Amino acid sequence: MIHFDQVTVRYEDTAEPVLRDVDLTVEEGELCLVVGHTGVGKSTLLGAVNGLVPHFTGGTLHGRVLVDGRDTAEHPPRELADVVGVVGQDPLDGFVTDTVEEELAYAMEQLAIPPATMRKRVEETLDLLGLADLRHRALYELSGGQQQRVAIGSVLTAHPRILVLDEPTSALDPTAAEEVLAAVTRLVHDLGVTVLLAEHRLERVVQYADRVIHLPGDGRVVCGSPAEIFRTSSIAPPIVELGRAAGWDPLPLSIRDARRAAAPVRARLAGTAPAPVRPVPAAAPAELLKARGVTVTYQGVPAVRAVDLHLRGGEVTALMGRNGSGKSSLLWALQGSGPRKAGTVHIPTAGGGKDADPQKLSAAGARRLVGLVPQTPTDLLYLESVQQELDQADSESDAGTDSPAAREILDRLAPGIDDATHPRDLSEGQKLALVLAIQLSAAPRVLLLDEPTRGLDYRAKAELIRIVDDLAAEGRAVVISTHDVEFVARAADRVVVMAEGDIVADGPTGEIIVASPVFAPQTAKILAPLPYLTVAQVASALPDDETDRAR
Incomplete structure (x- = not known):
């Protein structure tokens, strides 16, 4: 053919x-x-x-x-x-x-x-x-x-x-x-x-x-x-x-075959607790965003229904749910650019001043509080070169902030991008890094990412996880709207699930995604009822001779 x-x-x-x-x-x-x-x-x-x-x-x-x-x-x-x-x-x-x-x-x-x-x-x-x-x-x-x-x-x-x-x-x-x-x-x-x-x-x-x-x-x-x-x-x-880590031969390609092969592994891991996917914060995190009763409608049809949500610094939150459940509408409402029929969003300002609502601020002012990267990052790229985009981001950022220049941020996220390159000639991962650099140049303490893993391979997703970890370590609150359950298992502390505009589940990643056969990652399905989410957790818990044999 x-x-x-x-x-x-x-x-x-x-x-x-x-x-x-x-x-x-x-x-x-x-x-x-x-x-x-x-x-x-x-x-x-x-x-x-x-x-x-x-x-x-x-x-x-x-x-x-x-x-x-x-x-x-x-x-x-x-x-x-x-x-x-x-x-x-x-x-x-x-x-x-x-x-x-x-x-x-x-x-x-x-x-x-x-x-x-x-x-x-x-x-x-x-x-x-x-x-x-x-x-x-x-x-x-x-x-x-x-x-x-x-x-x-x-x-x-x-x-x-x-x-x-x-x-x-x-x-x-x-x-x-x-x-x-x-x-x-x-x-x-x-x-x-x-x-x-x-x-x-x-x-x-x-x-x-x-x-x-x-x-x-x-x-x-x-x-x-x-x-x-x-x-x-x-x-x-x-x-x-x-x-590969467990040394199975032949390699299983379906969950059913893998569960049959995994019985000895489950027996060896029984009674052991998996290492945490992300580091546990040393101190109680500060609350960086408080939303109450957020409601969004389009032509009278509700997309978000009276949602309450609190975001804390140093925490990575995954926002999940089927297509059309209201995830993107909620993110835009939190950022202030999207429509909001009812509800309030409060974000503490620098210096302990009065809380601010990003919807009531100018676009530049809202961006300094909450940064948002849309599903298609190129929606925010409209100039002819990477350098022009970075210069524009610096000029729009508050001169009083301590944030580094956009170029410095980009070099940390994706080094080696030439200044003269047209933004639309970049790879998907590079486009995402450029838009992140533009948004972070305004030094927002809350960052919202809408479907950032689209078009990214496993290697690029691992790099994105490193970036998100660094942002959380700086004390920022990061929200990632995604359908990628494997990414969530490796990147998120907390999972919020939406359905028909409502939040129907909110809790630690392990509790929420393992409880759902739809959202559970492959490792959790294979090793259930053991609480393992990622291959890295399993490899670190297996005896050294087995991991050496797998290598």
Whole structure:
């Protein structure tokens, strides 16, 4: 179905090819998982399947890519649209209509599919992805996860034989992600659709893969069974990392298989307490934000319902909940930029003065109290170079603060970024670091991050955890809205869960996420009822001879 014949792709501004001498065949009805660190060429590999590379991206492609017998060099993307459906990382980039129903029908209109067939497929897709209640909603009104499901649905209605998905679950809550992946798996098993899927959250998808395509970063592509590739790969989900630490052979790829293999490990760890994921503060933390009765509505529809929330310095709080539960609306209301129908937000000011409400301050004044990084960091980047963005941040910061310059903060978060680089040419992790530097230049004591792990691989997430730990150590309160349960297990002291605008759970990370089968990380599921959350906790508790053997 897909065949790469000695394919090399080189861009003008790179010293080495992104892809080098790639020989690869993907058969009909296979689900292939594409893995690798950020920037190794995964998007280039996917883009070559429907001709976006090099027809629209530029660069030079040597060799041949055959898709259902068609050479992509001779058939541009529009001539492959009936065969290949593509869903990119950012769903908003691909939307061309105004409402959910119109977007689902658009691709079929371009392919001249009869109206009766179109209507039937729209209804099937609405049910398949749980979008029936949203059919008449404007796309811009949807949450990020809802937009992601619409983007996938708009491709599925055309019934492509090949489906290319670039991080399809990055904006989805765990339940929605399972529903989407189950739908994709049904397409593979029941209809013989061929799927190429790139995803950083491997813990969600590895059990569905027939084969893994690994890009080590030197231009090569290594293909094999999941167990074979993950035995030695530099990137792996927690379930594989745990199997390596425990010395399991073969490596399990599903929770069921891992629990069967983990019985001896559970026996050895019984009666031992795991090391704390984050250091315990020496003194009682100060309260930095107190919200009471915060209510947010949109056109009369409540998004946040009379929420009370207290944030303390040195504490990292994870804000979780399904898509559309009100997480982003709450963050914007706390920061002061978003609408707030009722309620109060009080933040102590420097010097012990009267508490301030960020909504009643100027934008610059609110930013000095509460910094917010939105789901798409580029929303805050509008200048032509990194240096211009940093200079603008410094000029808008209060001259009286003791905060270091934005450049100094950026060098600590992500060293080596050139001043002349255009912000939109940065990697996802670098964009996040730049926006963090801009926000921290105003020295806010409360920092709110909305879905910061989207587009980040495991290595970049580990770096983000280091950054968050440093911010908490400085006495700041950090709130992270996320669907990434593995990140929460490693980064958060406290978890707050929202549902339909209400806070339904609030407590220590271990208590909240282990109690929920939806939010529990893989390690907790495998070792339950033991209170272990991360592979690092398990590795530190295992006897030295076992960890040495695993290495």
